[in-house]
Amino acid sequence: MKYIFVTGGVVSSLGKGLTAAALGTLLENRGLKVALQKFDPYLNLDPGTMSPYQHGEVYVLDDGAETDLDLGHYERFTSTKLSRKNNTTSGQVYQQVLDNERNGVYLGKTVQVIPHITDEIQRRIQVLADDAKVDVIITEVGGTTGDIEGLPFLEAIREFGLEAGLHNVCFIHVTYVPFIKAAGELKTKPTQQSVAKLREIGISPHVLVCRCERSLDKELRQKMAMFCSVPYEAVVEHKDVDHSIYEVPLMLQRERLDDLVCRVLGLTVPAANMAPWQEIIRKLIAPQHRVRIGVVGKYIELQDAYKSVYEAIIHGGVANDCGVEIEKIDSEDIEKNGPDKILKGLGGILVPGGFGERGTEGKILAAKYAREKQVPYLGLCLGMQIATIEFGRHVLGLTGAHSTEFDPATPHPVIALLDDQRQVTKKGGSMRLGAQPCQLVMGSRAQQLYGSFVVLERHRHRYEFNNAYRERYEAAGFSFSGTSPDGKLVEIIELKGHPFYVASQFHPEFLSKPDAAHPLFRGFIAAAHLQLHKKAL
Numbered sequence: 001m002k003y004i005f006v007t008g009g010v011v012s013s014l015g016k017g018l019t020a021a022a023l024g025t026l027l028e029n030r031g032l033k034v035a036l037q038k039f040d041p042y043l044n045l046d047p048g049t050m051s052p053y054q055h056g057e058v059y060v061l062d063d064g065a066e067t068d069l070d071l072g073h074y075e076r077f078t079s080t081k082l083s084r085k086n087n088t089t090s091g092q093v094y095q096q097v098l099d100n101e102r103n104g105v106y107l108g109k110t111v112q113v114i115p116h117i118t119d120e121i122q123r124r125i126q127v128l129a130d131d132a133k134v135d136v137i138i139t140e141v142g143g144t145t146g147d148i149e150g151l152p153f154l155e156a157i158r159e160f161g162l163e164a165g166l167h168n169v170c171f172i173h174v175t176y177v178p179f180i181k182a183a184g185e186l187k188t189k190p191t192q193q194s195v196a197k198l199r200e201i202g203i204s205p206h207v208l209v210c211r212c213e214r215s216l217d218k219e220l221r222q223k224m225a226m227f228c229s230v231p232y233e234a235v236v237e238h239k240d241v242d243h244s245i246y247e248v249p250l251m252l253q254r255e256r257l258d259d260l261v262c263r264v265l266g267l268t269v270p271a272a273n274m275a276p277w278q279e280i281i282r283k284l285i286a287p288q289h290r291v292r293i294g295v296v297g298k299y300i301e302l303q304d305a306y307k308s309v310y311e312a313i314i315h316g317g318v319a320n321d322c323g324v325e326i327e328k329i330d331s332e333d334i335e336k337n338g339p340d341k342i343l344k345g346l347g348g349i350l351v352p353g354g355f356g357e358r359g360t361e362g363k364i365l366a367a368k369y370a371r372e373k374q375v376p377y378l379g380l381c382l383g384m385q386i387a388t389i390e391f392g393r394h395v396l397g398l399t400g401a402h403s404t405e406f407d408p409a410t411p412h413p414v415i416a417l418l419d420d421q422r423q424v425t426k427k428g429g430s431m432r433l434g435a436q437p438c439q440l441v442m443g444s445r446a447q448q449l450y451g452s453f454v455v456l457e458r459h460r461h462r463y464e465f466n467n468a469y470r471e472r473y474e475a476a477g478f479s480f481s482g483t484s485p486d487g488k489l490v491e492i493i494e495l496k497g498h499p500f501y502v503a504s505q506f507h508p509e510f511l512s513k514p515d516a517a518h519p520l521f522r523g524f525i526a527a528a529h530l531q532l533h534k535k536a537l
């Protein structure tokens, strides 16, 4: 088994996760089996209870683990299936160690960061190594070198590296080489200092991946190689990409990152065949068609809050050879200014998941606009609940219809908690989470798009469609094209007689890939493009 550890220096948000994922792509395309793992130094047990302002999107896995959004990159860039074993936080490590202490596992010893916390971290690498049956494990350590809370993780990987043996471990340090405008120069000092910090801890990186806005010249590379004690070829440039994050594997291949890593690890494998990946990039850069999609949410100003949604839209575009321009629309703007001006000319409207009342009325207006003006609509989780509320209020005449999440006293609780959920008071991990089967109705749009009758989709929500209203909705053309196999839970709705009005209680965006767009996103973009085309004729 070979181990790659990816650490980060100088500043956060350097795209360590992307680097790790892109390296995963390259190694897989060289015929290696790869597993990816993320360590997060914060004390929360998982990001499930964190605000999107703190953390961006919460990425949900099949087993219901609520994880860091980097795991989304891992799944989109490689063929690995992840589980809760692939994301460890300090909180989980401490919880395990404290449980052990209460259970007498440490036999009267003083429990300490070294060795108890560091051993537990190493155990988690080992568990993955034993389970995953792969050739290489790539472990990304979150945070930045020098953070106090990251130290136990760095100490743990240092020790792990010693035990695994010289040719079985590769340390990659992702660092930043800023361009200082006033001097007109790229500066290497932050990298030198960050590597020095890492060496103080006892880790000497084999490879430096340098994030930069401009190209590194020979002299700069030589300087960093010398001061950071790495070979010249081990200084890898990772410049900002022009069009899409999916260019990163190709760029890193040009810089020979995968060759370098294979050499350090003593792996003799053929070069990666990236031709299929190149075709994806071609469709991203020079698509045959174009369409504009509005995403109506409340965390629009945050880059990362709807990460997987934006990615899945782009995948839907790739599948249709269609470039997608994503218009990020604040639902409160629709409340203030009305939908007509803001939504006019869009090829499709998407309402993503969300929690809390703020901005819901704007989303309801957007769903109404899409329904009435025959604009393709895709609703995800809250987006399905919004479509239900809108239809109840404006088509069925259920005045004041709402979700009990937003209005507990509503006369028409069309979205509500199921009886067995009412007792739940704990916040973390208490939702309907993870992959669950959904049965599709023969001949429905969803069924046609999936091309099968039962699908597994990932959930993360508390509230459900209220079955007391089912008949009234169905009679008015609001059809339930996907349900749980026992028929009790509504999973997909669609509108009859509309070009494309589909919404799901689950999150399809978590199962979409650049080379295999999720069927609902593929269908949504196809419909959006077709509608625009028809209007133009």
Ligand code: GLN
Binding pocket: 352, 353, 354, 355, 356, 380, 381, 382, 383, 405, 460, 461, 462, 463, 464
């Ligand atoms: N707030 C809604 C619920 O809990 C929707 C959640 C979501 O969109 N992920 O049911």
